[in-house]
Amino acid sequence: MTALEAPRRNPEQRPRRWGLTQVPIPERRMANVPFVLVLGVFLTLGMVGLLLLNTALQEQGFAVQNQQRVADQLGYRVAALESEITEARSSTRLAIEATELGMVPNPYPVYLMLPAGKVIGDPTRISGYELPDVRFRTPEQLAALAEKAEAAEAKRVADLKAAAQAKKKAAEEKAKAEALAKKKAEEQKKAEAKKKAEAKAKADAAKKKTGKQNGADR
Numbered sequence: 001m002t003a004l005e006a007p008r009r010n011p012e013q014r015p016r017r018w019g020l021t022q023v024p025i026p027e028r029r030m031a032n033v034p035f036v037l038v039l040g041v042f043l044t045l046g047m048v049g050l051l052l053l054n055t056a057l058q059e060q061g062f063a064v065q066n067q068q069r070v071a072d073q074l075g076y077r078v079a080a081l082e083s084e085i086t087e088a089r090s091s092t093r094l095a096i097e098a099t100e101l102g103m104v105p106n107p108y109p110v111y112l113m114l115p116a117g118k119v120i121g122d123p124t125r126i127s128g129y130e131l132p133d134v135r136f137r138t139p140e141q142l143a144a145l146a147e148k149a150e151a152a153e154a155k156r157v158a159d160l161k162a163a164a165q166a167k168k169k170a171a172e173e174k175a176k177a178e179a180l181a182k183k184k185a186e187e188q189k190k191a192e193a194k195k196k197a198e199a200k201a202k203a204d205a206a207k208k209k210t211g212k213q214n215g216a217d218r
Contacts, residue, residue: 087093110121 104126106126108122108124108126110119110123112119
């Protein structure tokens with residue numbers, strides 16, 4: 001490897017300088033009125049766009065609320081139907097339907113074992129009156145029984161009121177009769193006393209008259 005010797009600069013030789021001058025750049029200015037008009041158009045378009053966007057968002061919000069309300073109503077409807085299904089599958093409802101069909105409870109149940117088909121228990125014929133108090137009734141039947149009980153209670157209360165009024169009236173009539181009898185007795189006593197006083201006065205007058213006549217005869 002060899003190294004080349006770098007050329008040496010002559011200190012007396014100076015680089016050449018070119019003359020540079022500043023060139024003014026022309027300024028491009030937009031007129032004030034067109035610039036303001038363009039800016040106003042952009043602002044107007046932006047506000048209109050924001051207004052349209054806000055309106056669309058509100059409409060979508062209302063649509064979501066309506067759909068949510070419909071979903072809630074459908075949920076309530078599903079819950080009500082599930083409740084009706086559960087009630088229809090319950091043993092109480094089956095007993096009510098069996099009662100409507102004319103079936104009665106059996107105090108001597110017999111069980112059938114599946115799949116063998118073996119009967120567990122002693123089948124006994126019943127008349128249907130073994131358990132008269134065990135009856136499943138529908139709400140309509142319960143309402144009819146309640147109305148009947150209310151009517152009977154109202155009739156009992158009315159009978160009690162009528163009996164009380166009749167008793168009160170009889171007591172008042174009795175009191176009036178007693179007062180009238182007492183008044184008549186007092187009047188009769190006064191009449192008898194008056195008659196006795198008159199008789200006594202007549203007797204005294206007769207005695208006086210008789211005494212005067214005897215004195216005159218003497």
